[in-house]
Amino acid sequence: MDKQEKIEMYRQMVLIRKFEDKAGEMYMQGKIGGFLHLYIGQEAVAVGFISALRPDDYVIGAYREHGQALARGADPKRVMAELFGRSTGLSRGKGGSMHMFDLEHNFLGGHGIVGGGMPLAAGMGLAVNYRETDQVVTCFFGDGAVNEGAFHESLNLVSLWNLPVIYVCENNQYGMGTAVARASSLPEIFRRAQCYDLDTESVDGMDVLACRDAADRAIRRARKEKAPRFIEAVTYRYRGHSMADPGTYRTKEEIEEWRTKDPIERFRQSLEGTLTAEDAQRIEEEMNSVIAEAVEFADKSEELPAEALYEDVYA
Amino acid sequence: MDKQEKIEMYRQMVLIRKFEDKAGEMYMQGKIGGFLHLYIGQEAVAVGFISALRPDDYVIGAYREHGQALARGADPKRVMAELFGRSTGLSRGKGGSMHMFDLEHNFLGGHGIVGGGMPLAAGMGLAVNYRETDQVVTCFFGDGAVNEGAFHESLNLVSLWNLPVIYVCENNQYGMGTAVARASSLPEIFRRAQCYDLDTESVDGMDVLACRDAADRAIRRARKEKAPRFIEAVTYRYRGHSMADPGTYRTKEEIEEWRTKDPIERFRQSLEGTLTAEDAQRIEEEMNSVIAEAVEFADKSEELPAEALYEDVYA
Amino acid sequence: MAQMTYRQALNQAMREEMQRDPDVYLIGEDVGEYEGAYKVSEGLLQEFGPKRVIDTPISEEAIAGAGIGSAMVGLRPIVEMMTINFALLAMDQIVNHAAKLRYMSGGQLKIPLVLRAPQGAGMQLGAQHSQNLESWFLHVPGLKVVAPSTPYDAKGLLKSSIRDDNPVIFFEHELLYGVKGEVPEEDYSVPLGVAEVRRAGSDVTIVSYLRMVNIALGAAKALESQGVEAEVIDLRTLKPMDLDTLVGSLKKTHRLVVVEEDYKTCGTGSEIVASLQKEAFDYLDAPMERVATAEVPMPYAKNLERAALPSEQSVIDAVYRTLARETYQLTRV
Amino acid sequence: MAQMTYRQALNQAMREEMQRDPDVYLIGEDVGEYEGAYKVSEGLLQEFGPKRVIDTPISEEAIAGAGIGSAMVGLRPIVEMMTINFALLAMDQIVNHAAKLRYMSGGQLKIPLVLRAPQGAGMQLGAQHSQNLESWFLHVPGLKVVAPSTPYDAKGLLKSSIRDDNPVIFFEHELLYGVKGEVPEEDYSVPLGVAEVRRAGSDVTIVSYLRMVNIALGAAKALESQGVEAEVIDLRTLKPMDLDTLVGSLKKTHRLVVVEEDYKTCGTGSEIVASLQKEAFDYLDAPMERVATAEVPMPYAKNLERAALPSEQSVIDAVYRTLARETYQLTRV
Numbered sequence A, B: 001m002d003k004q005e006k007i008e009m010y011r012q013m014v015l016i017r018k019f020e021d022k023a024g025e026m027y028m029q030g031k032i033g034g035f036l037h038l039y040i041g042q043e044a045v046a047v048g049f050i051s052a053l054r055p056d057d058y059v060i061g062a063y064r065e066h067g068q069a070l071a072r073g074a075d076p077k078r079v080m081a082e083l084f085g086r087s088t089g090l091s092r093g094k095g096g097s098m099h100m101f102d103l104e105h106n107f108l109g110g111h112g113i114v115g116g117g118m119p120l121a122a123g124m125g126l127a128v129n130y131r132e133t134d135q136v137v138t139c140f141f142g143d144g145a146v147n148e149g150a151f152h153e154s155l156n157l158v159s160l161w162n163l164p165v166i167y168v169c170e171n172n173q174y175g176m177g178t179a180v181a182r183a184s185s186l187p188e189i190f191r192r193a194q195c196y197d198l199d200t201e202s203v204d205g206m207d208v209l210a211c212r213d214a215a216d217r218a219i220r221r222a223r224k225e226k227a228p229r230f231i232e233a234v235t236y237r238y239r240g241h242s243m244a245d246p247g248t249y250r251t252k253e254e255i256e257e258w259r260t261k262d263p264i265e266r267f268r269q270s271l272e273g274t275l276t277a278e279d280a281q282r283i284e285e286e287m288n289s290v291i292a293e294a295v296e297f298a299d300k301s302e303e304l305p306a307e308a309l310y311e312d313v314y315a
Numbered sequence C, D: 001m002a003q004m005t006y007r008q009a010l011n012q013a014m015r016e017e018m019q020r021d022p023d024v025y026l027i028g029e030d031v032g033e034y035e036g037a038y039k040v041s042e043g044l045l046q047e048f049g050p051k052r053v054i055d056t057p058i059s060e061e062a063i064a065g066a067g068i069g070s071a072m073v074g075l076r077p078i079v080e081m082m083t084i085n086f087a088l089l090a091m092d093q094i095v096n097h098a099a100k101l102r103y104m105s106g107g108q109l110k111i112p113l114v115l116r117a118p119q120g121a122g123m124q125l126g127a128q129h130s131q132n133l134e135s136w137f138l139h140v141p142g143l144k145v146v147a148p149s150t151p152y153d154a155k156g157l158l159k160s161s162i163r164d165d166n167p168v169i170f171f172e173h174e175l176l177y178g179v180k181g182e183v184p185e186e187d188y189s190v191p192l193g194v195a196e197v198r199r200a201g202s203d204v205t206i207v208s209y210l211r212m213v214n215i216a217l218g219a220a221k222a223l224e225s226q227g228v229e230a231e232v233i234d235l236r237t238l239k240p241m242d243l244d245t246l247v248g249s250l251k252k253t254h255r256l257v258v259v260e261e262d263y264k265t266c267g268t269g270s271e272i273v274a275s276l277q278k279e280a281f282d283y284l285d286a287p288m289e290r291v292a293t294a295e296v297p298m299p300y301a302k303n304l305e306r307a308a309l310p311s312e313q314s315v316i317d318a319v320y321r322t323l324a325r326e327t328y329q330l331t332r333v
């Protein structure tokens, strides 16, 4: 990876962080409705994994997917407009926070059912092999999804059929208020994938280069050898599960402890020499204006007219 | 285990074999309708595992469950009457081959949805712990069920909550026409259960004493320590999946090969000295008349009257 | 009588039934430590401990199945589905098992289970989190279906549901949890299968349940000011359905509007209308009207979501359609 | 025209569409080597190979999901559910994903998927294997629902379904597979959403679909000998529904009976009756009747199963109920 690429990754992480901060703010102001699940703290995972992909690869996420959409190249303006429920949003305002889709960038959602995207990813992997291309599919989901039947059926399929699917479990320690050890019979999540005869590993999800490295390896295997892989990225969400979560199930100390491993700060430090303080400052400012523009764009965009209610049901 | 107990186990295996042979015959004569899944070849599993239980333990099976019901003490007359769809049947003729229930013997079905009984068994285990008794739950299902989401969710639950449930997978090599290796990413079925932090093992399902031994060990752990266990019993069904199955997906040689390991014949040989040829002959004859009586009973029994259609919907 | 919210009423019902009967327990995602996604189980873990208030992994099929299995051997589970949308992952357990086990066992088993779930739209949660599926459950013999609109009924019906020996699907509404109403201090229950006339009237019958009862009442009030007296009936239980009360009302009003938040096609209203056109054919002076949610996956955008849902105006319009008919006929005569 | 079975017609439709379009493939349990639990996919593995005829583990949720996922990126899967009863394990994928993805993505995605499944009772398969769930799918915006009764329609509608860019739930009936009928040699398709009048008549309209069309036709024949001329309409597609044809018929007959193998409560018939009482209020001379399966989990015993299912006699009785009404009114006048 060259210097420029690293700086670009850093830029993306800052973008996501700032985007999510602003989204939280807009939610409090009532500009955004529904559930809002912020990605703050987990930026290294989306950026590390997605930066390793080609444009023709497929990416699919769950409902905490703004960061993934942005890392995949979705226009922050349209992501914000989606949150505002506007016609210019990624999904015309019909999807909202949980259902961002950007086909132009092969970003296939945005899914609100825990584990629901996993079989879909298997299907995309099947399509890749069907068409005999060397694309790969990267599928993100949380530690909670590991206990759904869909997880099990999907892992068995991709292994049995040698589908080029990389399953990335973002283990952020909680599924809503339930700590991993209270939900999973084996608290080391990657071990839950060790009975399907596929590659598994655990990676530091607060370290973007570690994620990128894991992604590179997984992608190589998947592209060339059609080998699926399950990767646990150990990470943390700084905020509540959603904006409504009082977060009483975890301590301030725990949160503070994780904050000391902040993925952006850590990456910045590791980039010293490559990324000067001025560079960092400049990126900060750039991103501030990108976000400001996004909010302005969203705010100025029209809502869909009422008739549009009936559009997009059938092709 | 004393001599008498072993002879009783032998008796049960012969009973099951003869019962199933007769059921197949009755099906061909049109006395039995619906699907009929025979247990022939697998007798050692039901008898080995169920003989180790106490009357107050719970047993639950799938749709290939006649053998389990009989091993649990269900009256062959009522099992046959159920197949004949008569009011005297275990389930008043409303269940049929796939839905035998015998609450008197804590035999809790008889379930036609592949994997469907597994969460129910977890619930029974939960009830046992709730009531603070030392009962155990034994749950039978096939190798095909291993790929259902229900398998995964159930194994996680029983392990996480330390429920006294013994899951017995009867790996008879096929789920309908699909060989295990074509359905399971790991063909050694017991390994599919090794990511839930519970005891797993594989046992020779054609050897009734091996099954019994595995059951004894599992039950001891479950009763005293509330430890669940997953046991693969490697076995074979001699007949087709159901009476409708042409069975073209496997060779005659394969079937013959397995027949040389016949669980009844093998057990009889191992009992030489304990079980004389005359004993065996006597059991044979006894069982013939038990079956004949069962058929007669079933045949003579009444159907439910049409009004009974509306009974048993609500309590 | 005490004033309390729908949420508190539900909480009390569970608490009192758990106090009364040691076999009653609560199981579901985040029902314990988190006290429920909608805080309906507040304080229950503290009072009853983890044996009787059970937090689960995110495993809807196994949660439902474990509840059913425990009911097969005599416990009386209250299964909370975080929302009904996730019950789609548990349909096999609910429909193929809970509803059928008694029958398939020839009456040997009973399944005294309550599956509680909030449903409905109105909070911009998008298509996967805003469904109403009550008609699916009405379609399944062996189940009962309950859908209270007030705190009083929420408590009284939940108690009856818990005491019932059959699997009961108990619908709650996300937008009702905070609604207040009077609830007696003393123990009471509301029987399953009995509708309630919320407002008497002679010109038209408006039938509804759950949150839509409030829309219906709002519409009735507006209509009153325009000289139209609407009778508003709250079904409370959807299965078994109290058709008698509806027929009785129709005999008086000769006109009927069903208001449901579910989709119209094969919805609860379809059954009501289809039944009544038979049971009350001679009393009908106009086609019955159904007001329901637009037949689209629920959009996120606030304006579209609002447009999709039944409103007081859409109920009023429907009432006028039933009346216009009379006007028309009167003119013709 | 060739005589062939419903099974063969379905097989031909798949074969021809797979020949025509390399993106069409078949996936399901035992569809390949075993050639389908009901042998509908006979010879397809041999002709198209394991890439396009895919045997799966018993994993309904992932089977449906994999089909949907492949459709999201442009393939055109035919997903065979061994029977509709097992689709209960895939409801989340079908309803929360296939039906909603286009809408949630603001129209970016299309899901050209056909989910084929036999349904119905009559073979003593018991409660978990004898269900009819079509009304559940009618209830879901974003899906289409097809239910052919003849080999001709089976082939023509399956072709249209495969070519359609939306998720189509395609119901087959276990007892129809062996039924023969005429099927043209040349390529043809039957458009979705168009009902067919199977028999003209002026006294009463009998509406049906799938296997019950044969029961309706049998009843119509018996009625003819008694001087009653029944018009029998085969819906063929349930969603979108061809109400126009039904209204047209009602204008002539003024009486209607729906015959469905599903349960009555919130069934397909409830929607038909509820819609028609509005669309054709003035043409109705009698309450519409619904003939459906007894509202019990399907029993195994042959005599009980037979008693539970609609029969020609139960259709005839319903027709007479609609006519008795006329008699009564005529007497009164």
Ligand SMILES: Cc1ncc(C[n+]2csc(CCOP(=O)(O)OP(=O)(O)O)c2C)c(N)n1
Pocket: A064, A112, A113, A114, A115, A141, A142, A143, A144, A145, A146, A172, A174, A175, A176, A241, C029, C058, C060, C082, C086, C089
């Ligand atoms: C099938 C299903 N069950 C429950 C929910 C409600 N729910 C939404 S998010 C969530 C927790 C998921 O946790 P995890 O998978 O760890 O993802 P995270 O939120 O931590 O990113 C739950 C229970 C849901 N959306 N879907």
Ligand SMILES: Cc1ncc(C[n+]2csc(CCOP(=O)(O)OP(=O)(O)O)c2C)c(N)n1
Pocket: B037, B064, B112, B113, B114, B115, B141, B142, B143, B144, B145, B146, B172, B174, B175, B176, B241, D029, D058, D060, D082, D086, D089
């Ligand atoms: C959920 C579900 N899917 C499919 C079926 C149809 N089916 C019945 S038995 C069977 C094979 C099951 O194989 P296995 O679990 O190995 O049990 P075995 O028949 O060998 O005893 C299948 C696919 C079913 N009954 N339930």
Ligand SMILES: [Mg+2]
Pocket: A142, A143, A144, A170, A171, A172, A173, A174, A175, A176
């Ligand atoms: Mg998490």
Ligand SMILES: [Mg+2]
Pocket: B142, B143, B144, B170, B171, B172, B173, B174, B175, B176
């Ligand atoms: Mg098997």
